[in-house]
Amino acid sequence: MIELKSADLTCPFTTAQKVLSGKWSLMIIFHLKDGPVRFNELLRKFDGLTHASLTKQLKQLETYQLIHREVYHQIPPKVEYSLTDLGKKLFPTINRLTDWGSEYIEHCKTTEASSLG
Numbered sequence: 001m002i003e004l005k006s007a008d009l010t011c012p013f014t015t016a017q018k019v020l021s022g023k024w025s026l027m028i029i030f031h032l033k034d035g036p037v038r039f040n041e042l043l044r045k046f047d048g049l050t051h052a053s054l055t056k057q058l059k060q061l062e063t064y065q066l067i068h069r070e071v072y073h074q075i076p077p078k079v080e081y082s083l084t085d086l087g088k089k090l091f092p093t094i095n096r097l098t099d100w101g102s103e104y105i106e107h108c109k110t111t112e113a114s115s116l117g
Helices: 006-010 012-019 025-031 039-044 051-063 091-116
Strands: 067-072 078-083
Touching (some): 025 091, 039 051, 039 078
Antiparallel strands (some): 067 078
């Protein structure tokens, strides 16, 4: 797990990069934007993500206080993950990245089509 050191907290970009550096971090945050999600439901949203990797990534995001883990003491046990207020502040950035990704896909399609013709 990546730890932030005091030197990391001098540059906002470096801090953001380290906090969001996990391979699945942004995708997890994206899938939590609409409200709490249970572990297995979250796992099913990803192709190629293992149980262990999701657990590790969720713990890291929880350590950085971007997500909250709610354990319901019932039978069978129930655990839900949701975004903290700090995690919700990433919505504008996630939305902009999504918009950029859509534009980039269109750019690639246009470039591919023009190179084929």
